Amino acid sequence: MYPPAHFQEHDIKQLHALVKQFPLATILVPDVRNSLNNLCHIPILFDETRNVFIAHVAKHNPLAQLNTKSVKLLFNGDNCYLSPSYSNNKTLPSWLYSSVQVIANVDIIKSNDEKDKIMRQLTSHFEQGFTPMWTIDDVPKEHRKAMYQQLAFIELTPTNWQGNFKLSQNKPLDVRAAIKHNLTLINKHTIAALL
Template sequence: MYPPMHFQEHDIKRLKALVEQFPLASILMPSSQSGLNTICHVPVLYEHSRNVFMAHVAKNNPLTQCDEHSVKLLFNGDNCYLSPSYSNNKTLPSWLYSSVQITAKVVIIKSDIEKEKIMNQLTTHFEQPFKPMWNINHVPIRSRQVMYQQLSFIEFTPTHWSGNFKLSQNKSPDVRARIKQSLELANKHSIAQLF
């Protein structure tokens, strides 16, 4: 079984927390030409109350051809090299990471009212760290309408969540505690918090 059971993460709260902290999704779509996946990278916002992800992409993005189809959203948390020195030489060299995979159904938004709502939610959320915050309403309505003609607005409805958190769960509690302490001393706080 891959990933091994001890690296599988099923706690939906931890999965959602990673997605919110690292919102850039690598989205895998089927490709009829090569039989492989086409990949695009899209920042998404998860709306808990409706259990949907929201995003917008350029009109020519291949994702716009996936209306009513399923795609895979991949989210990667922080990662780092695990030196044996982090555990007093009780581990081999390895790599620590966390990732979330979500299968989701694509819905292309047609309503201008919904497009405006999504743009407001996205910009309000991602502008939070900026002072002053930029607001889409500062753009004249006519200019926004022209801009929206160049974009496709999308909602992704998740049908399956899974996580792969490779954080030395197969090691003893004392070894894991030593690794966590070493990560904190190395300023790798986002990974240490997952231990």
Template sequence: MYQPRHFEVRDREAMLALVAAYPLATLVMSTDDGLQANHVPLYVHIGEAGDLQLHGHVARANPLWRDGRADREVLAVFNGPQAYVTPSWYPSKREHGKAVPTWNYSVVHAHGSLRVHDDRHWLRAQVDELTKRHERARDPAWSIDDAPADYLDAMLGAIVGIELRVSRLEGKFKLSQNQPAANKAGVLAGLSAEAAPQARAVADAMRSITLNSTLS
């Protein structure tokens, strides 16, 4: 990933927070038939040795789990909020006109190797954990125990578990850090006034970056 110094993120916790907030990953892998990309929700799991893992599952009919060999590197891309930035928000544009549009976004790349889990115990635990994470704020919260046992057993038989053993994390939060203070303020005000939730989420991310920079 192209990584200008202004936008590079080295804070592991900040990267894992983005992964938790935006768990639908684009999982890219080189196969004998070329590059393959799948879209899979993954969640962070810390192994017994303290190693970072990403757990999920795919349909048994998906060739991803058969194509994933231990010697093949896999890339999981997690996209956070993103939004268009107009030059009209830059005070400097009104001064000299030297401004062009850009895009603000946050992204995390997780590199590693893939391991397959094709056993019911691991799969049930994975689906249970995934469900609890996304149902905990709901009332009533759905549980896998709500499904009939025979139906759940059939559903578990139709999927295969995957585990990405992460060897490297890359974070890039492109949030106007390379702009002068007045331009940053203009972008923040402009995004905050937009109707699109994504734009307001980018504004929140900009505030977080500013706050963290101030605290550090």
């Protein structure tokens, strides 16, 4: 079994938290011309209340052609090299990471009202912390309509979540505590918090 059971993360709250903190998804899009996938990198917002991801892409993006199809979304959290010195020489050199894979069904949005609603939700979320905060209303209505014609608005409904958190879970608690302490010392707070 890969990944090993001790590196699999099943806590849906942990998976949602990683997606929220690291919203840039790598999306595997089937390519009929060869056996490999196309990749799209798209910031995506997960709306927990509706259990749906929302996004927009350029209308020529291959994802915009996959209405009703399934795609795989990959989200990567923080990662870092693990030196044996961080574990009092009780581990081999390794790499720590966290990732989430989601299989989701694609729904291309046609309604202009829904497109506007998605744009407003995305911008209000991603604009948090910016001063001044930009809003879609800063763009004149006619320009917005023209802009929306160049975009595909997408909802992706998850059908399967899978977490892979390789964080030395197979090591004794004292070794994990040493790793966490040393990661904190080098400002790897995000990954240390997961240990």
